[in-house]
Amino acid sequence: MTATEQQLTEPLMGPAEALSELFTPAGKHNPHPLYDALWELGPVIPLGPSGTLVLGYDEICTALRDPRFLVTDAEVHTATGMIDHSSWQCFTKIMMFSNSPDHERMRRFSRWAYSPGQVAERRHLAVKAAERWTARLADLEDGGPLDLVEAFATRVPISVTGEMLGIPEADRMALRTAITAATTAFEPIFDRDELLPADAGMDLLVDYLDDLVRERRRQPGDDVVSVMVRDRDATGALSEEELVAGLVMFLIAGVQSPSDLIGTMVRLALRHPAEGRGMTTDDDLVSAFVTETLRYDPPNHVLTRAAGTDVDFYGHRVAAGSRALLVLAAANRDPRRFTDPATFDITRRDNRPLSFGLGPHYCLGAAFARMQAETAVPVLLRRFPRMALAGLPTYRDQLVTRGFARMDVTLTP
Incomplete structure (x- = not known):
């Protein structure tokens, strides 16, 4: 170090x-x-009448399973005025920001797309994308540094998810930029103007997916959009706005977390070269490396819940309507749960980080994100065994969804 x-x-x-x-x-x-x-x-920190910060592993597990802690849905964002912004107008129409019974209805509709069988079928797309972009890196490599975030970590997930949704390749990178902008809406907002980039990104995504839905209704294919349009029209399970919003979230979740996870895995592989080399030949080691990356520095650091009623929470009163900020990244280093938590150790037993949540709102796309990272990073490391950092990476100005803005590397084969 x-x-x-x-x-x-x-x-x-x-x-x-x-x-x-x-x-x-x-x-x-x-x-x-x-x-x-x-x-x-301590593991639970009162922040005054409007909020509570939760750091502890067991405490966050309790909150995520407790039906009295609600996701911040349309009602919450209407009360705060956030619903006036197009970013939250869209987000509050997806299952991630919906409570019962809407959450269960939306989850039932979308579950098939994230099933183990579907994830397994998509692995070949991830292999194809990883091999394509590593080959492109070899063509670009001239001995000087290049940004691995832009050239690889971003390219693989947008290729895989874009292919699944039937998005033409020429449109994908513009959408990738809009995805990152839209995720800034998840950050704590101290000035409403801070939401303007998120709104602009969301407007682009909604307009694009809305047009794609109409096109697939006229001329269906075998992509995810076509299937969801067909199912929605046959069952009426979602409104048209919910369908488009769900596809927007499918795109965001299929790209942002996998991209951030790939970048962090590569950084850790370069810091721990023996484990990095092991990933090129041992599938079990790859899985353990991904799990420990998700514990050590996950792509999602914070979840927010709103108390639906007064809650006596580990000796602290959480008032009805107040927010609980659940710091997943801190829970993943809870010294009561993890030995030597600041050490990256892929040999940990019973390693169960909370990076994709827990309980009824556990992320449906968790296996899909893992699969992309498990596939892409070994392909990259096999192709460039002597890759090295060319300076310290920089992070985006985000904490809730956290990842590198830039990571310069040299790629000597």
């Missing part, structure tokens, strides 16, 4: 300072020392 990296991993402040720093650009860039500092206040 370099001196700079050592400095970035050492807790340097108290809990009050850590809390004020957490959602600043610097805090988002390196939040783990802040989580460590916040642990001094």
Whole structure:
């Protein structure tokens, strides 16, 4: 570990300072020392009448299973005025931000697309995309550094998900930019103008998917959009707006988390070269590496819940209507649950990170995201066994959905 990296991993402040720093650009860039500092206040931290911060593994498991803690749905976002923004107008029409009974209805409709059989069938798309983009990297490599995020980590998921949805290749990268912009709506908002990039990204995605739905209704194919249009028209299980919103979320979830997971896995493979080499020949090691990456530095750091009623939560009162910020990334390093939690260790037993949630809202796309990363990273490492970082990677200014903005590498084969 370099001196700079050592400095970035050492807790340097108290809990009050850590809390004020957490959602600043610097805090988002390196939040783990802040989580460590916040642990001094315990696994559940009251933030006043409007919120509670939850860091503990068992505590977050309880909250995610407790029906009194609701997802922030249309009613919540209407009360806060966020529903006036097109980003949240779309997000509140998907199962991720819906409570019973709408959540179950939407989940039943979409479950087939994320089944183990469907994920297995799509593996060949991930292999094809990974091999294609590693070959393209070899063509581009001239001895100088290149950005692996833009050239590989982003390209594989947008190729796989775009192919599944029947999106022409010429349209995919413009949509990729809109996806990242839309996810900024998940961040805590201190000024409504901060939602403008998310709104612009969402407007592009909604318009594009709405047009694609109409096209597939006129001329169906064998892609996911065609199947969902057919099922929706046959059953009436979703409204037209819910169908389009669900496809928008399918695109976002199929691209953003896998892209961030691939980037982080590559970074960790370069820091742990023995394990990285092992991934090129051992499928079990690949699976363990993905799981430990999801624990050590997941692509999703925070989930938000709203208390539907007053809740006595581990000795703290969470008032009805207040928010509970569930810090998954801190729970994944809970010292009560994980031995030596700040150490990356793929040999951990009973390694069950909370990175894709838990309970009724467990992410349907978790297996799909894992499959893309498990497939893509070994292909890259086999092709470029001497790949090396060309400077410290930089992160996007996001914490809820966290990943690299840029990671320069050299690709000596």
